[in-house]
Amino acid sequence: MVESKTLQFSSQGNCDIIDITSQVGRAVHDSSVDSGTVTVFIIGSTAGVTTVEYESGLVGDLKKLFERIAPKNIPYGHDERWGDGNGHSHVRASLLGSSLVVPFEGKQLMLGTWQQIIVVDFDNRPRNRTVQLQIMGE
Amino acid sequence: MVESKTLQFSSQGNCDIIDITSQVGRAVHDSSVDSGTVTVFIIGSTAGVTTVEYESGLVGDLKKLFERIAPKNIPYGHDERWGDGNGHSHVRASLLGSSLVVPFEGKQLMLGTWQQIIVVDFDNRPRNRTVQLQIMGE
């Protein structure tokens, strides 16, 4: 069995970190699949998905991590060619990755207590975002 | 078809790197699924999963990589708020990611010869760890 669900939300960009755990959990709960996996896929090339303990300290720490490894204010070939000013956003997104797959049983996500599903929007401006969920199993 | 399997083991933390390839392979072999994917998901927010050529040189090199990009001894907002001292563990785990999906055929994982499945435990203390496997296919 396969059930698709689209999540839509707005973000502020600039490393905005959005907790989508409850929406993913509700989609699984409301589906007709009891046991399986939910694929969480962020559409677009300037955002990524992962898990984190979602609290304000770590939200800031994650932003600093990405600023260390892919700083905003260094030259990017993407910006030279296209003038978008978001070269850093793209390479951060590629490194973090666009898919996450979470198992569930009895319609319950098998996450740790302090493990939330997040979208990190690296773009340099507010965006409307779409996450595609694919719920598969039996 | 969906079959779930839980792997449990202890780790030393502090970037302990544990090769779980044989356990994942055995779970697939012992399942009733012949062809499909196994989702390898680490429960918790201070560890990640990936693949590596598991040999002692690279095990040390990986630890050094994470120390370069998310050093232990810099300030973390998480530590200031909660005093856990494991801010670096959390951001490393979020960057590495908590899910890996490996295809299999004829109950054999389709890994390279030198490609092993590992859990990296970034926490700052020994932990008991749980990996959830979701084996899906036909």
Add this chain to the structure above:
Amino acid sequence: MVESKTLQFSSQGNCDIIDITSQVGRAVHDSSVDSGTVTVFIIGSTAGVTTVEYESGLVGDLKKLFERIAPKNIPYGHDERWGDGNGHSHVRASLLGSSLVVPFEGKQLMLGTWQQIIVVDFDNRPRNRTVQLQIMGE
């Protein structure tokens, strides 16, 4: 339903970045699965998979990102033990990850317009590469 497909291609190594979107899309289109996920798995321990806006500026930017976080010319324990000279290739691959899962509907990949599926070959020499696709759904 599960359908497997193997993609084979040659790469130049040294952070060669190969766009495999059209091959993945064709495999899904030619399968008998209408809705589900395709798991994209790179076999081997010196390459990874992710998504990017595939244009020459970003291709160069991604190479620079990996050179910053895992430089070629620092000592690696792997090279000291085995003399392969590709310690940097291995740790970059482990960080990027070997699996990506992309949802599809009506046999169409649900990617963004500027979001392509890529293999990054970090090895220090030309290689023949194999990507295993597992197409699952209904």
